[in-house]
Amino acid sequence: MHIKNGKGKHINTKEKTNKQKVIEKFKNNRNCNGCTKCCEGWLSGNIYGYKKYTGRPCHFVKSDGCSIYKKRPQDPCRSFKCEWLINLDIPEWLYPKESKVIIKKENINNIPYLRVVEAGEKLSVEILNWLLLKYINDGTNIVYHINNGKNWIGSKEFVELIEKNEKK
Numbered sequence: 458m459h460i461k462n463g464k465g466k467h468i469n470t471k472e473k474t475n476k477q478k479v480i481e482k483f484k485n486n487r488n489c490n491g492c493t494k495c496c497e498g499w500l501s502g503n504i505y506g507y508k509k510y511t512g513r514p515c516h517f518v519k520s521d522g523c524s525i526y527k528k529r530p531q532d533p534c535r536s537f538k539c540e541w542l543i544n545l546d547i548p549e550w551l552y553p554k555e556s557k558v559i560i561k562k563e564n565i566n567n568i569p570y571l572r573v574v575e576a577g578e579k580l581s582v583e584i585l586n587w588l589l590l591k592y593i594n595d596g597t598n599i600v601y602h603i604n605n606g607k608n609w610i611g612s613k614e615f616v617e618l619i620e621k622n623e624k625k
């Protein structure tokens with residue numbers, strides 16, 4: 458099917474969007490596949506004495522991936538798996554390399570929650586909507602970082618704990 462956009466140009470609606478391509482690529486077979494988002498400094502860690510944190514990528518990350526891949530340490534490198542990789546409740550289109558968001562599972566006083574971290578771009582409205590629906594539909598507790606600000610939604614108990622923690 459062809460339709461015209463506002464400039465009168467034909468758009469082939471059969472052409473696949475990036476989002477559709479990602480969904481098809483990873484269906485039932487998720488792997489990092491060239492993503493290095495967790496190495497790029499959006500998450501903190503210490504690799505052989507070199508610290509990584511927001512604004513400071515891992516000392517060993519290069520444009521084509523990890524330069525010490527076979528010698529990368531167990532913690533954090535081998536053991537870290539983002540939620541997109543292991544949790545099929547997280548949709549394919551949130552592949553970190555494309556969506557520019559990393560989702561981690563964390564706990565506060567044994568209450569689990571998802572931590573959602575911007576990884577190169579401001580959280581999109583689409584992702585914020587998805588987070589809100591996730592909370593509404595299954596009660597998932599969520600902390601999300603946007604423009605360096607920390608925000609949260611979740612159960613009363615979870616919200617009280619986070620707020621208490623923030624005041625410390």
Ligand code: SF4
Pocket residue numbers: 488489492493494495496537538539540541542553554559
């Ligand atoms: S952010 Fe997730 S998908 Fe990307 S490299 Fe890390 S574990 Fe793999």
Ligand code: SF4
Pocket residue numbers: 495496504515516517518519522523524525526529530533534
């Ligand atoms: S050592 Fe390699 S796998 Fe570990 S954070 Fe650095 S680039 Fe990523």
